[in-house]
Amino acid sequence: MDAIFLQILNGLDKGAAYALIALGLTLVFGTLGIVNFAHGALFMLGAFCAVSLNKLMTLSTKVEDTSVTLFKAYKEQPYLEIWFPDMGHTLIEYSVPLSILLAIPVMILVGIAMERGLIKHFYKRAHADQILVTFGLAIVIQEVIKAYFGANPIPQTAPEILSGSADIGSWLGLGQNVVYPWWRIVYLLFSGVVIFGVFAFLQFTTYGMVVRAGMRDRETVGLLGINIERRFTLVFALATIVAGLAGVMYTPVLPPDYHMGMDFLVLSFVVVVVGGMGSLGGAVLAGFLLGIIQSFASMTEVKAVLPGIDQIVIYLVAVVILLVLPRGLMGRAGVMDD
């Protein structure tokens, strides 16, 4: 029982990550008709916003390191700590949540620049061309990050009070072995808020209404004299922000490296397609569903019956769903059908 409860939590947590990445991807699919292979790279850029802010805040002066005797080595002391001893220390500790403030403007700029500078010219081009250009862009972004930050993962720590794990078991009357890291709980809540925010924006604002209309029938909306282009820029930026925020908040769980976007890319495409092309709800649903299924498939009891099932379960489920439901869980006819 406890074990199952924990696996559901794991699944939700994993699902939250999938859903957040898939959300932006399907938004761009649905509205702009763009197959964005650089979406994973945007997730990674978000994570490196956190790394950069941390680097910035721990910008240090070099002090000679006397403990190394064989050659001249330097250790670093952050300016922030030199200038404001206590306050500076706290700021550095909270660098991951604070990076959200940095990530939003940065990702907006990245999104607008990318859409205006590159994606715009590919609306009418074949999907194959979109794949090639966005894949190329993803590699370039990755390599630039690698050239600057190196290839190794760079650990980011959650604030002290969130670094341990919560004793959920005692709250819910479950066993004492039911504990869950605070940061993962925060991540789950945070993604809930972001997902809700995106839906609310599309559902309750006029802006969102136009975008939704554009997803349904772009030409008619254009004929109505609405400047759909500008709105689409914003949609792209929105998708970029969501990906970036997902990246920022994921850093304490998964130390970021330049390749983390590629690692998530294929999976997020599977999630989007299983959810149904152009369906936001479908993407979120598929994200959580696949997350939970993956968690359960990884249990020793399941693996004893079906060895290696945890390696393939996501793809297996994807195949079954797509063969049974032609357009995934909630896909609409006509979107990316051909």
Added chain:
Amino acid sequence: MTKDGKFDFSRRSLLRAGAATGLVAATPTFFMRNAFGAEFRNNPGNASEVKLGFNVPQTGPYSEEGKDELRAFKLAVKHLNGEGDGGMLNTFTPSSLKGNGILGKKVSYATGDTQTKSDAARASAKRMIEKEQVLMISGGSSSGVAIAVQSLCQEEGVIFMAGLTHSNDTTGKDKRRYGFRHFFNAYMSGRALGPVLEKEYGKERRAYHLTADYTWGWTQEESMKDTTEQLGWQTVATVKTPVGAGDFSQYITPVLNSGADVLILNHYGKDMINSLTQAVQFGLRDRQANGKNFEIVVPLFSRLMAQGAGDAIKGILGSTNWNWSLQDEGSQAFVKSFGAEYGAPPSMAAHTCYVQTLLYANACEMAGTFYPPEVIKALEGFKFDGMGNGPTEYRAEDHQCFKDVLVVRGNQNPTSQFDLLQVVEQTPRSQVEYDWKIFGGELGPYKV
């Protein structure tokens, strides 16, 4: 070539004829080059230079390690050519190296990218052999790649001095006459960790294994399981995790309920970083189980990789081939010249690559020739000292080096950004030795 095939060149037929004639004329020489040119692959003959091939991961997850290996190789070449301060050339005994290259020929090198993929690594090695005419290939940062390149080198008749590869198979069931490994292996890790685990954690423990689901992971798990069960520990479960899983939460939560009090992470690289970070986040290290402190063990520790796990490594036990904090003369000389050159201490991958290059050069000097069978014979059974890890021997039967193994612990209070690992014990060589027959495999012939 246009799509409609309407080349309107009047010269076309002429060109074609020319190409065909050229081809016919050139073909025999391609076949002959290897037939008459040399009695062994890439014989340098009277050339004033010899080339070595350094095949390391330059892209992909291990590229930082590859970069460090490349630094070490360059340093080794420098020292062999008599430039710089000489590094371990000054401490290595018995040495036939003179600091004037190898057998009087200046050493140069070619580099390549293995991408940590067997195919890419072999393609890169083939380029070095066929195009750059290298005499020896070294490098690598994973066992799959090392084994793939090693068997290629056997077929091509070029000596392979393995870099970082820890699987038992490299000098076990997949050993080759032309392949040599200085690095230690999973079996030795287990043997070295045993006594320390007993001393630190006692005889009554219940261990839970998370194992990367591929050959290295399995051999590591097997070695750790054997060792700990000999101590009297119980094995609660061994769970395989997919390589590159990223999020390990679904494998970690079952540990909480399993009644285990030790978690053994048979992971390396990014998997190790992620699983360790996340296990610590789940509060495993703060837990009590069976009235004891819950402990985590990482059998193969690398400083370069440990950086990625940040504070999570503090207090964690593991084993390593070499660490820059060693106080022996050879290690100090190496750290000194590496640090002066690059501003950071060498990693264990860098150390093994540096040593391997020197050992190859020395074997050529001893044999008095580059002819591989003679060089191999010089390396087989070669005993040396002054390269870190104390007196070392290249065992003739399986081409595995035997030397002291380090048991390390993640440093609680690092004094510098490099001071991540603290040596707990230098397990003597006699304790990690084993009978070479237990892993099977055959070396194959000297002459190919």
Added chain:
Amino acid sequence: MKNGTMNDLTRFAIFAGVVLAMPLWLEPLGANYPDLLQKFAIYGIFAIGFNILFGLTGYLSFGHAAFLGIGSYAAVWSFKLFTMNAIPAVIFGVLFAGLLAYVIGFLSLRRTGIYFSILTLAFAQMSYNLAYSVLTPITNGETGLQLSQQDPRIIDSLFVEAGAGLPSTNLFGMKMSGYPGFYFCAVMLIICFFISMRIFRSPFGLMLKGIKSNQNRMNYTGLNTRPYALTAFVISGMYAGLAGSLLAVTDPLAGAERMQWTASGEVVLMTILGGVGTLVGPMIGAGLIKYFENIFSAFNNNVLADIFSFLPDSVSEVVVSVLGLFVGSGWHLTLGLLFMVVVIFLPGGIMEGIDRVISKFRSSRQPVADNKTVSSQNQPGE
């Protein structure tokens, strides 16, 4: 459709000549060593086969690496169990890849568009993950399937005594490594090119193009298009299997990573880069990517410094350090930039660039209305 058989024949002859003469004209590019030449030919086959599916029918498979992988495994098993001769290995490779392609194609072709792509991707990823871990007894997992002394080699053992070392692959006694291996692959490539050309010109090819331009309309005429698409899928799977078995023939090792999605993605990129739906484009794309992978990754600052040693020291230092970012460990960056530049400026891939140059060249001499049969611009990628 102006070009008759004569023109095709000429084109074929030129293609064959250029391929066979690769060791000569690649010399100045530093690519004339056997391994890379073999890779050019093999990945050329892979890409040409992929193009039969993608270029003609518009079905974008993201799982073709599975067929490459199974071709390799089948070939190595043929070496292990039966004989070191290349011919049975190639036959087994093609056969098994064809079978797997039939199964995957049968299921995946029930869907179109991106749903089809994801289905093929899922099948290939499952194959890869299983080959890497659970199927290790068959695939030897991460290390890759290799020959060993203990292999039975039933047929070979009838004729010759096993030597001390591992035997090498051969074609009736001719060793299949080095240049003979390349010529073997090159001949295969030329045959494959010929078949592909015949398919492009045949009524079957026209039918496939019909599927691409409007599948629904074809279905309305009462024609079931799926068998045609499935045939194309199986043919292109067999091409991939052939490529996979040739990889094993020239170098008897089969690794699981040949099946990974990155490998599937690579052939997609090769095809688009060269020019979707063109006959030789995919081959050019394949060559270019392999060239970058093998040659650009091998440059290091020392090599660069040698090249630019004619410049004054201070200048060459700057040049070397700037260029150093794009070669060696930075070769991915160059590749990424190349993808972007090509697709931004040449929507039809490199073949369009070549077309442009040629038509410019030609129009400057004699303005001719250029009726292309397979024009890349007016045929979208899907």
